[in-house]
Structure formats: structure tokens, C-alpha cells
Amino acid sequence: MKMQITGASGFVGRNLKNFFLCKGIEVEDLSLRNPNWRNFIDEGAAALIHLAGKAHDTSNNADSEEYFLVNRDLTIELFEIFLKSKIHDFFYFSSVKAVADTVDGVLDENVVSNPQTPYGKSKLEAEEYLLNQILPDGKRLFIIRPCMIHGPGNKGNLNLLYKVVEKGIPWPLAAFHNDRSFLSIDNLSYLVEAMMNSKSVASGVYNFADDEVLSTNQLVNLISKVLGKRAKLWSIPISFIKIVVKIGDVLPLPLNSERLKKLTESYIVSNTKIKIALEIEKLPLTAHEGLEKTIQSFKYKTKEID
Known part of the structure; x- marks a missing residue:
């Protein structure tokens, strides 16, 4: 092939x-x-x-x-x-x-x-x-x-969150409660191969996402665990955070409205259709396993640089 x-x-x-x-x-x-x-x-x-x-x-x-x-x-x-x-x-x-x-x-x-x-x-x-x-x-x-794809070599907001935790900076957005879907690169690759090999999968639109969802606060806890650190979660009032991001929309601050939205919104994606088409019950990696693998890769890359 x-x-x-x-x-x-x-x-x-x-x-x-x-x-x-x-x-x-x-x-x-x-x-x-x-x-x-x-x-x-x-x-x-x-x-x-x-x-x-x-x-x-x-x-x-x-x-x-x-x-x-x-x-x-x-x-x-x-x-x-x-x-x-x-x-x-x-x-x-x-x-x-x-x-x-x-x-x-x-x-x-x-x-x-x-x-x-x-x-x-x-x-x-x-x-x-x-x-x-x-x-x-x-x-x-x-x-x-x-949805949001991650894996070794990944850059973006997940990498940004890792750096915040790695530096010992408290996560200041713990007051925001959300649930997000992620997609590990391993699950993505598995799905593409399975679709190619299964001639019964019909043409159409298919969502790709891991089976489970995680909150940003859970991600901070997971990153802290991989790094061997105690999770630092700060519940700063949401009203104050919104004032800060308005400033970030004008000045080059680390946090602006777009980034705040990506980090704190709920975004749950169903992968039911593709699993039915492929006649599978679950993907190879759980969301937790996939994210831990990605976070471990950030950790090893940091060591190589050091």
C-alpha cells in the first residue's frame, strides 16, 4: 500500500x-x-x-x-x-x-x-x-x-500550560470549570489506518476525539504529577481575570481573550459516529494516557536542552 x-x-x-x-x-x-x-x-x-x-x-x-x-x-x-x-x-x-x-x-x-x-x-x-x-x-x-491534537513534538496551549506548571507558577484560572475533548496523535493515526483498511466505512464527515474529557484543572494536576510537583491552583475571581484579558487584547500580554477562551471554555466532541463505523468500543489510548505521554515528552525535551 x-x-x-x-x-x-x-x-x-x-x-x-x-x-x-x-x-x-x-x-x-x-x-x-x-x-x-x-x-x-x-x-x-x-x-x-x-x-x-x-x-x-x-x-x-x-x-x-x-x-x-x-x-x-x-x-x-x-x-x-x-x-x-x-x-x-x-x-x-x-x-x-x-x-x-x-x-x-x-x-x-x-x-x-x-x-x-x-x-x-x-x-x-x-x-x-x-x-x-x-x-x-x-x-x-x-x-x-x-479537536485539539497533541503528542510528542506538539506546540501550542498545552505546551504553554506545561511551562507554567514547570516554572512553579500557580495556575491562576482555577476558578473556571470546564470539560474539554482532546485527541492524541496515536489515536488519530490509528483511526486513519482503520478507515483505510475498512472498506465498509462510508464517505462522510467524522469527528476525531479521545473517548474521555478532562478539565484544565485536571490537566494541571496531571502535569504536576508527571513533574513530581505539587499542583498549585489559584481561584482568582473571574471578574478580575476578564479585566486583565481586555488589556491583553491591546498590549502583548501572555493572556488575551482568545487564549483565555481556549484555556477555560468547555468543548466536548463526540467520537461516536466513527467508532460505530469501525465497529469498535474504545480507542487504543485513554485521554489520560495520551496526555501523560505528551507531557512526558515535554519533560524529556527540557532535559535534553539542559
Whole structure:
């Protein structure tokens, strides 16, 4: 079996590529930055996994039109080539943010999409175009909506939280109570492989998430445990925190409205649909196990630097 991956140099791409290579599956990079990328579509590949895209900019400084040029237009062009090729499966990695920036209750595939950011809107418009095309016989389209992905080599808010705990800084947002879904890179890789190998999985939209949810306070406790530290949780009044983030929206402070939202909101994502499609009861790693593995990787990386 052979596959092509766009965005293979990114966090998800690197891990997914290594996962398949370890299983003896041939993987080819397809760099969409190459002006001649259209000439390098491999007709012998069984699947085309499209990871390349413009990520969400939490500083909100990115040009909104660039999201649509990369996340929508480039995806459409790639998919049109796929339709004319001999490749069987097309995986488009969208995002739960193509559906909702905030979630009341549990997010499943039936929730009506209402993204508020250029990132989410560009992902949704790409989804809508792909879903409206007629698939030739023998081809499948999988639109994957992952929640927050993590694993060794991961950067982002989870890494930021780790550094706060590592430095012994008390977690000042303990007054916010939330439940969040996460997705370990190991579970993501497992699901992609299982979908490719199961010919009974139908084309469509699928959420990717771990089976359980954790709160930010639970994450602080877990990080502290891995580091051998006592968890420091401060319940500073929420009203005061909101004043601070308003200042952070204007000045370059570590905390602004966007980052506060990511760190404290509840965002629960259902993975029931994909588990039913694959006829499985649970994913290989629990949310706790996956997060502990990621946190351990932060710890070892710090030691290497020291």
C-alpha cells in the first residue's frame, strides 16, 4: 500500500508519516508549496491525505483572505485532481472549528455549522464544496474534524500550560470549570489506518476525539504529577481575570481573550459516529494516557536542552 500526504512537515504529518512507515507502508510527501505540485500526484497511491492548510492564528493578525486561498481554494483544486485520478480515498483534515467556536453540550456531526472566524469559515466552505461533488465509483471522501491534537513534538496551549506548571507558577484560572475533548496523535493515526483498511466505512464527515474529557484543572494536576510537583491552583475571581484579558487584547500580554477562551471554555466532541463505523468500543489510548505521554515528552525535551 502507498499513500501521499500534504503537510507532511507539520506536527500531524510527521507523526502520521512515521506511523505508517513503521508499518511498512510507503509514504510520499506532496508539497503544495512547490509550484509544480500538480505534476507529482501519484496515481499508484491508495489514499491522499490532505493535511496542509493555514492554521488558526490566535493573535488574530493573519490576513483573512489567505485562509480562503489556502484552506478552501487549494483544497478544491487538489480534490478536483483526485476525482480524475486513480486514487481511492481522499482524507481532508478540516476542524471542529468549521462547525462551532463554542459548544453548548456535545458537538456531533449533526450540529448545524456556524463558524465565526475566517479559519473556521474557510474550512467549512471547503467541506461544503467537497460534499457537493459526485464521487466516481470506488472512491471515498472522508472529511475529518479533529479537536485539539497533541503528542510528542506538539506546540501550542498545552505546551504553554506545561511551562507554567514547570516554572512553579500557580495556575491562576482555577476558578473556571470546564470539560474539554482532546485527541492524541496515536489515536488519530490509528483511526486513519482503520478507515483505510475498512472498506465498509462510508464517505462522510467524522469527528476525531479521545473517548474521555478532562478539565484544565485536571490537566494541571496531571502535569504536576508527571513533574513530581505539587499542583498549585489559584481561584482568582473571574471578574478580575476578564479585566486583565481586555488589556491583553491591546498590549502583548501572555493572556488575551482568545487564549483565555481556549484555556477555560468547555468543548466536548463526540467520537461516536466513527467508532460505530469501525465497529469498535474504545480507542487504543485513554485521554489520560495520551496526555501523560505528551507531557512526558515535554519533560524529556527540557532535559535534553539542559
